[in-house]
Amino acid sequence: xxxxxxxxxxxxxxxxxxxxxxxxxxxxxxxxxxxxxxxxxxxxxxxxxxxxxxxxxxxxxxxxxxxxxxxxxxxxxxxxxxxxxxxxxxxxxxxxxxxxxxxxxxxxxxxxxxxxxxxxxxxxxxxxxxxxxxxxxxxxxxxxxxxxxxxxxxxxxxxxxxxxxxxxxxxxxxxxxxxxxxxxxxxxxxxxxxxxxxxxxxxxxxxxxxxxxxxxxxxxxxxxxxxxxxxxxxxxxxxxxxxxxxxxxxxxxxxxxxxxxxxxxxxxxxxxxxxxxxxxxxxxxxxxxxxxxxxxxxxxxxxxxxxxxxxxxxxxxxxxxxxxxxxxxxxxxxxxxxxxxxxxxxxxxxxxxxxxxxxxxxxxxxxxxxxxxxxxxxxxxxxxxxxxxxxxxxxxxxxxxxxxxxxxxxxxxxxxxxxxxxxxxxxxxxxxxxxxxxxxxxxxxxxxxxxxxxxxxxxxxxxxxxxxxxxxxxxxxxxxxxxxxxxxxxxxxxxxxxxxxxxxxxxxxxxxxxxxxxxxxxx
Ligand SMILES: *Cc1c(COP(=O)(O)O)cnc(C)c1O
Numbered sequence: 174x175x176x177x178x179x180x181x182x183x184x185x186x187x188x189x190x191x192x193x194x195x196x197x198x199x200x201x202x203x204x205x206x207x208x209x210x211x212x213x214x215x216x217x218x219x220x221x222x223x224x225x226x227x228x229x230x231x232x233x234x235x236x237x238x239x240x241x242x243x244x245x246x247x248x249x250x251x252x253x254x255x256x257x258x259x260x261x262x263x264x265x266x267x268x269x270x271x272x273x274x275x276x277x278x279x280x281x282x283x284x285x286x287x288x289x290x291x292x293x294x295x296x297x298x299x300x301x302x303x304x305x306x307x308x309x310x311x312x313x314x315x316x317x318x319x320x321x322x323x324x325x326x327x328x329x330x331x332x333x334x335x336x337x338x339x340x341x342x343x344x345x346x347x348x349x350x351x352x353x354x355x356x357x358x359x360x361x362x363x364x365x366x367x368x369x370x371x372x373x374x375x376x377x378x379x380x381x382x383x384x385x386x387x388x389x390x391x392x393x394x395x396x397x398x399x400x401x402x403x404x405x406x407x408x409x410x411x412x413x414x415x416x417x418x419x420x421x422x423x424x425x426x427x428x429x430x431x432x433x434x435x436x437x438x439x440x441x442x443x444x445x446x447x448x449x450x451x452x453x454x455x456x457x458x459x460x461x462x463x464x465x466x467x468x469x470x471x472x473x474x475x476x477x478x479x480x481x482x483x484x485x486x487x488x489x490x491x492x493x494x495x496x497x498x499x500x501x502x503x504x505x506x507x508x509x510x511x512x513x514x515x516x517x518x519x520x521x522x523x524x525x526x527x528x529x530x531x532x533x534x535x536x537x538x539x540x541x542x543x544x545x546x547x548x549x550x551x552x553x554x555x556x557x558x559x560x561x562x563x564x565x566x567x568x569x570x571x572x573x574x575x576x577x578x579x580x581x582x583x584x585x586x587x588x589x590x591x592x593x594x595x596x597x598x599x600x601x602x603x604x605x606x607x608x609x610x611x612x613x614x615x616x617x618x619x620x621x622x623x624x625x626x627x628x629x630x631x632x633x634x635x636x637x638x639x640x641x642x643x644x645x646x647x648x649x650x651x652x653x654x655x656x657x658x659x660x661x662x663x664x665x666x667x668x669x670x671x672x673x674x675x676x677x678x679x680x681x682x683x684x685x686x687x688x689x690x691x692x693x694x695x696x
Contacts, residue, residue, distance in 0.1 A: 204668050207258045211685045214245025220252060243687070262668065264612040266479070270634055270642050274585040274615040274627025275370065275420050277450045277472030278479060284546055285475065285539035294538050299530035303512060310510035313531060314503045316541040320468060320487055323552070324446075325459030328495035330488045331502065332532040336447050339467025339486030340376040340414070342499060342527055346465055346490055347412055347441045348380055349497040349524035360411040360439065364403055366395050368421055368619040373414040373445055382411055389621045393421035393578040393587075395431060407438035416445035417461070418452065420619040421578060422563065422585035422627070432462025441465065441493070449473045450631065451560055451584035454553025464491040470533075474540035485536035496522040501531055558632035559584045562639060566628055569643045573650045577622040584631070590624025594656030599624040602646075602653050604663035604671065609645035 199206035231237060247255065264271070271278035289295065297306050317329045330346075333339035344363075351357040363377040366387045374384040385403060390396040395415070404410065413435045417425045425431065432442050444458055444466040450473040458466050470485040471478035478484055490498055500520045501512045512531065513520045547555060560583050567576055567586035575591040576582075590599050603613030603626075615627040630639060652660055664670065 201666070201668050204261065205254075205258050206668070207255065207262070209685055210245050210247070210255055211687070213251065213255065214247045216241045216243055216246055218246035218248065220247060220249040266477075266633075269611065270630065270638055271479075271612050272614040272628045272630060272642065273612070274422070274587070274629040275447065275618065276479070276615065277447070277469070277584075277629060277631060279450070279472075279475055279631040280633040281475055281477045281539075282543060282546065285542045288542040289535050289538040291538075294534065299534075303510070307509050309534070310503050310512065312541060313534075313537055314505065314510060316537050316544075317487070317503070319541065319544050320489060323453060323457070324449075324463075324466065324468070324489045325457030326463070326466070326489035327459075327492055328490040328498055330490065330498040330527075331537070332499060332526075332528045332530075333467060333486040333488055334528055334533055335484035336445075336467050336469040336472075336486045337372040337376065338484075338527065339469075339488040340372055340443070340445065341379065342486075342488040343443050343465030343467060343490070343494075344376050344380040344382070344414075345499070345524045346488075346494040346497040347443065349522070350441065350494055351411060353497075353522070356439075360409055362409045363411050364400070364413040364435075364440075366415060366419070368393070368419055368621045369414065369416060370420055370445060370447065373416070377414060387413075389421075391578075392580075393423045393621070394419065394425050395427060397427055397430070400431065401434070404434055404438045407440070410435070410438045410440040412441035412443055412464070414443045414445060416448060417458075418448045418583035420448075420627075421622070422582040422587050422629075423578060424452075424583055428461050436462065446489075447472055448584060451556055453556040454549060455556055458489070459491065463489075464494055465489070470536050470540040475543045476536040476539040483533050483536060485533040485540070487532070497524050499523050499525055499527045501526070503531075555632045556584075559630075562630040562632060562634055563628070565636070565639055566630055566643060569639075570647060570650065573647050573654065574626070577625065585627055585629035587619075587622060588626045588628075589622050590626070592650065593624070593653040596658070597653045597656055597660055599626055601660040601663065602626065602649055605649045605652065605660050606646060607664040608666045609649065611642060611645060 266278050266280060293308055294312070297309055303310065313331055317331055320329050321327065330342050333342045348357060351360050361381070361383050362385050363382040364385050364387050365374050365377065367389050377384050387403060388396040388399040413431065415425065415428075415431065417428055419425055435442050441464040442462055444461075444463040446458065446466040446468045449458075449466075449468055453473060465488060467486040467488045468474070470476045470487065471482070476482060476485060500516060500523045501514045502520070504511055504513055504519065516523045516525065544552065563582050563584050563586045567582050570586070570588070573592065574588040577587040577589045593599075593602070599616050603616050606613050615625075615629075617625055618627060619625055630642070634642075649660075662671070
């Protein structure tokens with residue numbers, strides 16, 4: 174039997190044979206089977222031993238609960254093991270390469286964590302008098318300066334708490350600007366390319382606009398002919414939402430012309446900045462004519478995400494939109510740093526407020542730490558290495574897989590399913606990759622490519638790791654091209670086999686109900 178470096182069978186036939194092995198415990202290898210905490214625990218068990226309260230009078234006024242709360246009781250080691258086992262079921266950036274495209278899953282430097290835990294940042298309260306948190310306000314201001322400098326934009330709203338929230342912020346600023354022009358009733362149409370991330374059309378609709386889809390051309394970019402046609406009657410144009418580099422991993426080469434045409438039509442240019450990681454230090458969106466762009470600190474600037482932490486989506490704004498930025502924002506005057514909290518005075522044109530407080534402080538600290546530890550030259554190099562890594566993957570796999578478009582890519586490599594034999598699809602490739610120890614790439618997105626497979630390695634990965642990943646994917650792709658039917662049953666080695674994902678998404682079972690006494694008796 175051939176083994177890979179982890180001692181697992183490598184040939185499909187042997188992997189297939191493994192699927193017949195069942196265990197009495199339900200565990201596989203050293204991966205323990207894990208039940209719900211409600212199934213393992215019971216209400217009358219506890220991990221602590223408290224003395225019975227003596228002589229205290231109930232102050233509940235006769236509304237004392239009669240039934241037990243049915244919270245699961247566990248001993249301390251049982252509770253610890255439960256959560257450690259659950260944590261082992263997660264795939265994480267600290268475990269291995271995370272090829273998800275459009276997500277920028279990059280290393281979260283430990284230095285960021287150390288700085289974020291400094292008491293001056295972690296032990297303060299947002300309602301504390303501002304004179305006592307001048308350093309924290311200065312930190313927000315310094316991060317804002319970096320974001321404005323890197324994007325070439327004059328203003329930034331710091332409070333949005335995710336990319337989608339930043340989109341909402343940018344489109345609300347555009348709404349507010351149209352209101353100021355007295356055109357909010359007439360300018361209702363927002364153009365969105367077919368390859369856009371789903372949050373773009375969703376945001377436009379949530380802000381009260383209608384979405385008009387622009388076609389992609391054969392090169393995976395905006396079809397300029399279609400775009401111009403959409404602008405013929407431009408009296409109802411509010412703007413465009415465009416991602417650059419786009420979700421096909423390609424730079425929109427006509428972006429300057431797109432910006433000019435949308436401005437001539439009286440609209441605004443929203444740029445989805447989720448892919449900023451590819452161009453930091455090389456391109457300033459402000460120079461391209463962008464009016465608003467969110468920055469995912471949890472993608473481009475390395476703060477943890479994907480189950481690891483909250484997002485943060487500061488949104489940079491052009492001169493035309495700067496006054497409409499939401500409160501609160503930090504200003505500096507002779508008394509030091511100060512928060513403008515009211516839609517009044519300095520903040521009189523603000524479209525409102527997006528969040529209870531100033532934004533994700535912990536993420537701000539991590540992002541600024543990342544910037545300061547890399548320096549301007551280091552940030553530029555990270556972008557260049559991310560693009561180099563993606564192109565390496567595209568070059569290594571293009572003889573076995575089908576690149577979706579000709580030419581070099583930016584930070585992500587996109588393949589279609591054209592190379593697979595009849596009956597084998599993208600899903601089967603993703604599942605077979607799990608048996609090889611890798612989280613699958615982004616699948617079936619963007620929608621403009623058939624059976625899309627979108628891979629973003631980021632600058633985090635070394636050449637050795639990229640090669641290991643490519644070896645695994647290459648072998649899976651060859652099996653797909655040969656029509657290896659065993660792939661339909663993958664994954665064979667994971668704790669769970671193929672799950673009914675449609676059923677799980679459409680009819681999720683979110684509530685555990687205890688078995689009835691009859692059920693227990695029957696067992
Ligand atoms: C991630 C992403 C978003 C949304 O960002 P969240 O922080 O997940 O809300 C929007 N657009 C693109 C292209 C993205 O990749």
